[in-house]
Amino acid sequence: MVLEQKQTLVTRSGASRVMAILDALASADPAVFPDGLSVADVARMLGREKSVVSRQLKSLLETGMVARRSSGRYELSWRLFALAVRAGDQRLTKLAAPLLLRLTETVRERTYLSVLSDGEVLTVLSEGSRRSIEAANWVGRTVPVHRSSSGMALLMDYEDKYILEMVRRGENGVSEREAREFLAQVHEARRRGYSVANRIFDPELLGIGAPVRDFTGRIHAAVNISGPAFRIEPHIQAFGGHLLSAVKALQASLCSDTRPGADPSDL
Amino acid sequence: MVLEQKQTLVTRSGASRVMAILDALASADPAVFPDGLSVADVARMLGREKSVVSRQLKSLLETGMVARRSSGRYELSWRLFALAVRAGDQRLTKLAAPLLLRLTETVRERTYLSVLSDGEVLTVLSEGSRRSIEAANWVGRTVPVHRSSSGMALLMDYEDKYILEMVRRGENGVSEREAREFLAQVHEARRRGYSVANRIFDPELLGIGAPVRDFTGRIHAAVNISGPAFRIEPHIQAFGGHLLSAVKALQASLCSDTRPGADPSDL
DNA sequence: AAGGGGCGGTGCAGAAAATGCAACGTCGTG
DNA sequence: CACGACGTTGCATTTTCTGCACCGCCCCTT
Numbered sequence: 001m002v003l004e005q006k007q008t009l010v011t012r013s014g015a016s017r018v019m020a021i022l023d024a025l026a027s028a029d030p031a032v033f034p035d036g037l038s039v040a041d042v043a044r045m046l047g048r049e050k051s052v053v054s055r056q057l058k059s060l061l062e063t064g065m066v067a068r069r070s071s072g073r074y075e076l077s078w079r080l081f082a083l084a085v086r087a088g089d090q091r092l093t094k095l096a097a098p099l100l101l102r103l104t105e106t107v108r109e110r111t112y113l114s115v116l117s118d119g120e121v122l123t124v125l126s127e128g129s130r131r132s133i134e135a136a137n138w139v140g141r142t143v144p145v146h147r148s149s150s151g152m153a154l155l156m157d158y159e160d161k162y163i164l165e166m167v168r169r170g171e172n173g174v175s176e177r178e179a180r181e182f183l184a185q186v187h188e189a190r191r192r193g194y195s196v197a198n199r200i201f202d203p204e205l206l207g208i209g210a211p212v213r214d215f216t217g218r219i220h221a222a223v224n225i226s227g228p229a230f231r232i233e234p235h236i237q238a239f240g241g242h243l244l245s246a247v248k249a250l251q252a253s254l255c256s257d258t259r260p261g262a263d264p265s266d267l
Numbered sequence: 268m269v270l271e272q273k274q275t276l277v278t279r280s281g282a283s284r285v286m287a288i289l290d291a292l293a294s295a296d297p298a299v300f301p302d303g304l305s306v307a308d309v310a311r312m313l314g315r316e317k318s319v320v321s322r323q324l325k326s327l328l329e330t331g332m333v334a335r336r337s338s339g340r341y342e343l344s345w346r347l348f349a350l351a352v353r354a355g356d357q358r359l360t361k362l363a364a365p366l367l368l369r370l371t372e373t374v375r376e377r378t379y380l381s382v383l384s385d386g387e388v389l390t391v392l393s394e395g396s397r398r399s400i401e402a403a404n405w406v407g408r409t410v411p412v413h414r415s416s417s418g419m420a421l422l423m424d425y426e427d428k429y430i431l432e433m434v435r436r437g438e439n440g441v442s443e444r445e446a447r448e449f450l451a452q453v454h455e456a457r458r459r460g461y462s463v464a465n466r467i468f469d470p471e472l473l474g475i476g477a478p479v480r481d482f483t484g485r486i487h488a489a490v491n492i493s494g495p496a497f498r499i500e501p502h503i504q505a506f507g508g509h510l511l512s513a514v515k516a517l518q519a520s521l522c523s524d525t526r527p528g529a530d531p532s533d534l
Numbered sequence: 535a536a537g538g539g540g541c542g543g544t545g546c547a548g549a550a551a552a553t554g555c556a557a558c559g560t561c562g563t564g
Numbered sequence: 565c566a567c568g569a570c571g572t573t574g575c576a577t578t579t580t581c582t583g584c585a586c587c588g589c590c591c592c593t594t
Contacts, residue, residue, distance in 0.1 A: 014281040014284075014285070014326065014551090014552090014580075014581080015281075015285055015323065015326035015327050015329070015330050015332070016326065016329065016330045017281070017552090018281065018282050018285050019330040019331075019332065019346075022350055023350075025353075026349070026350050026353040026354075027353075030357065030358070038570075038571085039570075039571060039572090040569075040570060040571080048553095049553075049554060049555085050570080050571075050572090051553080051554070051555085051571090051572075051573080052552075052553065052554080054571060054572060054573090055552080055553095055572085055573090056282065056552090058572090059281065059282040059283070060282045062282070062283060063282045063283035063285075063286040064286065064384070064385050065282060065285075065286055067384075070483075070485060072570095072571080075354075076350060076351075076353055076354035076355065077354060077355070077384065078354065078355040078382050078384040078389050078391065079354075079384055079385060079389075080347070080350055080351050080354040080355075081351050081354040081355045081389075081391065081407075082384070082389055082407045082408070082409070083289060083290070083293045083343075083347065083351065083407075084293075084343075084347055084348050084350075084351030084354075084407075085351075085406055085407030086293050086294065086407045086408070087292070087293040087342075087343045087347070088348065088407075089407075090297040091342075091343075093297075094297070094301070116395075116397075117395075119395070119396075119397025119398070120397075158368070159368075162368065162372060165372065166397060169397065215348040215349075215351060215352050216352065216360065218364070253345075254348065281551075281552085281580090281581085305541075305542085306541075306542060306543085307540075307541060307542080315582095316582075316583060316584085317541085317542075317543090318542090318543075318544080318582085318583070318584085319581080319582065319583080321542060321543060321544095322543085322544095322581085322582095325543090339541090339542080
């Protein structure tokens with residue numbers, strides 16, 4: 001797909017030479033090259049001398065950016081993966097903060113970013129609505145999974161059996177009816193894309209949550225809106241929409257290109 | 268063979284220069300550098316000329332690997348994350364995730380998937396037990412080979428000589444006694460099929476690990492269970508059994524899934 | 535306002551890479 | 565066994581990078 005005129009711009013800087021090779025390794029369809037790329041493969045893709053590619057790959061190998069399979073072919077190494085994971089955690093809260101702020105401005109209710117921790121929902125970030133009546137700031141606190149919209153969002157990808165077990169285990173006072181109700185809510189959330197906890201945590205509170213996926217596609221966190229039920233109830237759909245676009249923006253800024261079919265030649 | 272030894276701290280090849288900068292950006296403590304790193308920060312970390320770092324960062328900026336915040340400071344950018352999605356063995360992580368989940372469900376301790384990377388054990392995936400006391404999530408981090416059950420599992424197929432060499436190279440503080448003890452543990456692991464690291468990484472931790480082999484029989488990764496020694500110790504055999512069947516299932520799915528390019532379009 | 539210090543960035547000559555060609559050993563395959 | 569493809573290396577040339585000095589900028593202090 002991308003094999004065309006690379007040599008025009010590619011030879012500028014050292015970093016972009018490195019990137020060209022990494023890009024080639026990354027963009028190789030694993031179905032076509034299930035075992036990595038050979039020196040010659042990369043050389044053909046980039047239209048360069050195989051000797052050059054050989055030496056560059058050797059260099060990249062020493063730095064740990066690429067790995068060599070037993071077949072002698074090259075692939076992107078785990079080290080790159082580790083790099084991204086480490087940096088990804090930092091990025092989440094950093095990038096989420098302004099988005100929470102914007103979301104709060106839109107819906108005028110308190111918004112939260114939370115993660116799953118020890119089987120409970122841990123709030124890591126929150127932005128207040130500056131209205132006199134609003135949900136409380138729960139940063140640093142945990143909430144049982146089954147009592148919040150974030151919990152529903154965080155569990156969206158798990159299997160039903162697992163969700164039920166998790167809910168039951170979370171707190172000893174969970175009735176079977178409650179658990180099944182929660183599960184039904186999760187199912188609805190999957191359909192809609194966002195979860196709704198209407199007077200579940202508190203008879204006066206209504207929460208709307210959506211999952212945030214990291215670059216691996218796993219649900220890493222959840223964003224939710226929470227506030228007085230009487231005020232939010234009429235706007236559930238609208239708020240859900242806002243929430244979804246906020247999360248989408250967050251994911252985009254976390255990693256703008258995770259679609260495997262996407263052509264990374266947008267530079 | 269590499270004829271020359273690394274004589275200086277300063278890096279030799281262009282690729283490792285790039286990697287050094289990315290490493291610096293990734294490993295910066297977000298508490299200390301909440302807004303990315305400045306040119307001078309990176310230059311100090313790497314002990315290099317700021318002019319060099321400035322030019323390299325500019326180059327990396329053009330490739331999209333790093334981004335510049337409004338403050339002028341640098342941070343890792345989407346390009347790296349886009350690369351990281353394709354790094355490592357995507358098939359492995361994807362297929363392992365549900366299996367880790369199931370295993371965790373069974374043993375109620377944190378489970379890990381790790382690979383050998385640069386002579387260290389890199390945790391690639393982890394699933395928490397949702398108990399209040401459990402081992403920590405180490406995804407993206409590395410652990411010395413000789414201090415974990417995964418390390419034992421990953422090295423199971425190597426020859427003794429090589430294992431010892433690897434252990435000694437891993438960390439300079441490895442005593443001869445420790446190394447031989449590790450080797451003995453690996454031998455036991457071969458016999459049993461799974462490895463046990465009882466209070467080795469940490470005086471309170473116990474890990475049980477098993478190797479994951481691809482269809483050629485080569486060890487590609489390791490799955491391990493880790494948690495408080497007092498809780499796991501009575502169930503080592505049972506957990507080992509569960510671990511082995513989980514790994515067996517994972518290996519089966521690795522072989523049967525013929526669609527390596529299956530796309531993670533779940534974003 | 536002036537000075538000091540840290541910052542990011544640039545010009546330049548010398549130093550140190552990468553480059554491309556040719557050649558070599560090594561695999562499989564026909 | 566010859567053939568072609570592959571990965572790798574030696575070498576002269578070219579290109580790039582390096583380190584130093586220096587500049588303009590901003591912020592803080594005096």
